[in-house]
Amino acid sequence: MPKWMATSSASFEPPIIGCVVSERNHTFGILKATKQCVINIPTLELAAQVVGCGNTSGRKLDKFKAFGLTQTAAARVKAPLIDECFASLECKLVDAKLVAKYCFFIVEVVQAWIDRSRKDPRTLHHRGRGAFMVAGETIKLPSKMK
C-alpha cells in the first residue's frame, strides 16, 4: 500500500480525488513518472500489514511478498490492485499544479472495484503515530444531500 497521508473526494462527476504524498516516499517518484496509481482501501483485518507497509519503503522491500499481500491486474492502469483490500480505485493523474508546493496530486478514478458483500466495512482512519479510528456503524437520516 502506498503511504497516502490523506485522501479526499473532491468531486463526484468526474470522480476526482486529492492526495498528499510525501516527497520522501517511493510512491512520490513513481506517481510523478507514471501518472497512474491504485488507491487500495484496507479494513481492520489488515491493520498489521498497513502499519508494516507504512513503516517500510518499496525502494528496499517487496511489500507484497513481505506482508503476504496478493497482486491482481488492474483494468485501466499498470499499477496492481491489492486483492485483500475491501476496495481499489484505479486512478490517472489529471493535475500536478500543486505537487511542487504541497506534494498534492489530483487524480481521476477511471475504474473502481469494491467487495459488495461487505455492507459496513471496518475501514481504518489514521489519527497519527500508529493510532487508527476504526469505522463504526452507519446511520441513515432523511436528507436532500448528495
Place this chain on the structure above:
Amino acid sequence: MPKWMATSSASFEPPIIGCVVSERNHTFGILKATKQCVINIPTLELAAQVVGCGNTSGRKLDKFKAFGLTQTAAARVKAPLIDECFASLECKLVDAKLVAKYCFFIVEVVQAWIDRSRKDPRTLHHRGRGAFMVAGETIKLPSKMK
C-alpha cells in the same frame, strides 16, 4: 455548519487543509470574499442538526437560531465557532489557485479548539445521501508513522 463536501489534512507543519466547497453553497462566496472560515467538527449527538444545516442555506436562514446552535467568538478570525461541536479549527485561506477549476480551497489552521475530555469522539463521516459512518473505537499499533 458550512456544507463541506470533503476535507483532508494535507500537511502537518504548517497545518494545511484542503476543502472542496460547492459554488452553489453560500459558504463559497463568503470564503472567497473574507478569506477566512471556521471548520467545526460535529459528533453523533449533532447528527440531526448536521443534516438540517446541510439541507438549508445560510442565504435564507439563520442556522444557529433554527437548529439551536451557539455562536462563540473565534480568537484569530471573524467567523464564529459552534460551541456544541467537539472541535473547531480557525482557518485562513492561503491558496486559491484551484478554486476556479475544482472549487478547492487551501487553508491554514491558525488556531484550534478541542474538547480534550472526549477521548473517542463519535465523529460523523458522510457516505452520501444522508448515510453517515460513525467513528468506532481507536486501536493503537507500534509504528514509526507520524
